[in-house]
Amino acid sequence: MNKPLRIALTKGRLEKDTVGLFEKIGFDCTSLREKGRKLILPIPDANAEAVLAKANDVITYVEHGVCDIGVVGKDTITEMGGKFYELVDLGFGKCKFALAVKKGSDFYSGFGVKTVATKYPNIARTYFESKGMDIEIVKIEGSVELAPLLELADGIVDIVETGTTLKENGLEVAEDIMPISARVIVNRVSLKMRQKEIENLINLIEENL
Numbered sequence: 001m002n003k004p005l006r007i008a009l010t011k012g013r014l015e016k017d018t019v020g021l022f023e024k025i026g027f028d029c030t031s032l033r034e035k036g037r038k039l040i041l042p043i044p045d046a047n048a049e050a051v052l053a054k055a056n057d058v059i060t061y062v063e064h065g066v067c068d069i070g071v072v073g074k075d076t077i078t079e080m081g082g083k084f085y086e087l088v089d090l091g092f093g094k095c096k097f098a099l100a101v102k103k104g105s106d107f108y109s110g111f112g113v114k115t116v117a118t119k120y121p122n123i124a125r126t127y128f129e130s131k132g133m134d135i136e137i138v139k140i141e142g143s144v145e146l147a148p149l150l151e152l153a154d155g156i157v158d159i160v161e162t163g164t165t166l167k168e169n170g171l172e173v174a175e176d177i178m179p180i181s182a183r184v185i186v187n188r189v190s191l192k193m194r195q196k197e198i199e200n201l202i203n204l205i206e207e208n209l
């Protein structure tokens with residue numbers, strides 16, 4: 001038998017739906033359900049093993065070919081870019097990128113250069129460039145919603161899922177930027193070298209969405 005296909009899974013929000021999908025396919029995901037502190041988790045009946053990783057690392061592992069396949073959000077794919085194939089939209093992990101501001105405020109009023117706080121500087125820059133607008137970007141690692149409240153920024157570019165975080169902090173969506181959902185990405189060389197196995201897995205995934 002070939003060495004197991006290695007799949008990088010984004011831990012956190014997408015984890016439960018991804019494991020659910022694998023179980024729907026019929027894979028025994030005991031190792032993923034009872035993972036403890038182990039980092040490489042076998043999925044024996046798929047001849048695969050899973051690595052649970054942060055979204056950015058999923059892309060890094062797949063780009064470098066240390067994982068053949070990854071499951072990661074379109075948000076991270078768009079922000080990081082990279083050389084890999086994006087093959088399937090899994091349809092879960094749905095949310096959106098939006099520009100949000102303090103409730104009732106007009107982001108575009110006044111003449112000064114606007115400041116936008118975000119964890120996603122590339123997405124923010126591209127969005128405002130497409131409008132021909134020069135903005136200052138402040139990269140934030142933690143709760144971006146704090147930035148307008150602290151008067152650090154005029155607005156934020158961030159992920160909105162239920163809208164609860166915005167609402168509880170007196171913010172509102174000013175503009176939708178793009179929809180987001182979980183995607184399957186594949187290393188370019190892996191797709192050539194292990195085409196059949198990967199295609200089989202992709203087919204199983206698509207049949208069980």
Ligand code: PRP
Pocket residue numbers: 142143144145158159160161162163164165166
């Ligand atoms: C994201 C995003 C918002 C929140 C929006 O953060 O940055 O803070 O979700 O969700 P809501 O619209 O349902 O309230 P996440 O919880 O993923 O944590 P993070 O700060 O680690 O990105």
